[in-house]
Amino acid sequence: xxxxxxxxxxxxxxxxxxxxxxxxxxxxxxxxxxxxxxxxxxxxxxxxxxxxxxxxxxxxxxxxxxxxxxxxxxxxxxxxxxxxxxxxxxxxxxxxxxxxxxxxxxxxxxxxxxxxxxxxxxxxxxxxxxxxxxxxxxxxxxxxxxxxxxxxxxxxxxxxxxxxxxxxxxxxxxxxxxxxxxxxxxxxxxxxxxxxxxxxxxxxxxxxxxxxxxxxxxxxxxxxxxxxxxxxxxxxxxxxxxxxxxxxxxxxxxxxxxxxx
Numbered sequence: 001x002x003x004x005x006x007x008x009x010x011x012x013x014x015x016x017x018x019x020x021x022x023x024x025x026x027x028x029x030x031x032x033x034x035x036x037x038x039x040x041x042x043x044x045x046x047x048x049x050x051x052x053x054x055x056x057x058x059x060x061x062x063x064x065x066x067x068x069x070x071x072x073x074x075x076x077x078x079x080x081x082x083x084x085x086x087x088x089x090x091x092x093x094x095x096x097x098x099x100x101x102x103x104x105x106x107x108x109x110x111x112x113x114x115x116x117x118x119x120x121x122x123x124x125x126x127x128x129x130x131x132x133x134x135x136x137x138x139x140x141x142x143x144x145x146x147x148x149x150x151x152x153x154x155x156x157x158x159x160x161x162x163x164x165x166x167x168x169x170x171x172x173x174x175x176x177x178x179x180x181x182x183x184x185x186x187x188x189x190x191x192x193x194x195x196x197x198x199x200x201x202x203x204x205x206x207x208x209x210x211x212x213x214x215x216x217x218x219x220x221x222x223x224x225x226x227x228x229x230x231x232x233x234x235x236x237x238x239x240x241x242x243x244x245x246x247x248x249x250x251x252x253x254x255x256x257x258x259x260x261x
Contacts, residue, residue, distance in 0.1 A: 087117060087130075099227035101126060103148070106229060110147025111137040121149035121229045123210065124165070127217050128224040149229055154213045155206055158245035166239055167206065173248035174202035176255035185257040198255075 109119035144159040153162040
């Protein structure tokens with residue numbers, strides 16, 4: 001019995017057919033060993049390719065940002081009129097507080113010197129309007145306001161004639177014209193009282209028109225308040241009284257009779 005068992009085991013060992021498939025199966029499932037990095041491969045690596053990629057990306061991003069901020073003027077930050085947050089003088093003004101300029105000093109910020117910001121004043125307050133250079137700079141439709149306080153022109157619309165802060169007589173643009181035939185419908189006392197009411201209403205309109213522009217600049221996110229205009233206390237008395245400009249004068253109409261019978 002024992003001899004038969006030994007002969008069967010020897011036959012299986014000599015044949016080897018049952019053991020071979022099992023070994024092949026194990027070999028098929030085994031993973032290949034990763035190749036080791038040699039010292040030569042490490043010596044061949046250079047970081048300059050990656051550095052060049054980063055620098056190229058930063059260069060292209062800078063060009064794109066310059067183009068966007070300059071509204072297509074330059075790819076390389078060569079803008080003639082830089083936005084306020086890229087100007088040294090603007091940051092100096094922010095850090096040093098409000099500036100105080102005389103009328104003569106303010107006049108040098110009218111855009112004639114591209115190295116300086118563009119200022120205008122209204123009602124004694126100075127604003128940096130460099131972001132509106134196309135409008136307020138030389139050749140712009142509102143260039144008459146740059147470098148001065150032209151509060152009167154904001155109300156009358158006479159940009160060439162009324163580049164001053166003198167508001168005396170502006171209310172006349174809202175007063176009706178006298179007409180003998182129409183005015184005869186009132187008594188002298190009634191007409192005098194009516195004229196007082198008309199002037200009060202006209203002065204209120206002037207105040208509202210000027211306040212509109214004062215509030216516009218004060219609440220603007222585009223234009224920055226930078227300081228105040230310094231004037232002599234009696235500057236207004238030294239100025240001759242101005243006449244109403246033709247444009248404002250031409251908008252006046254005759255008084256209408258509205259007396260109730």
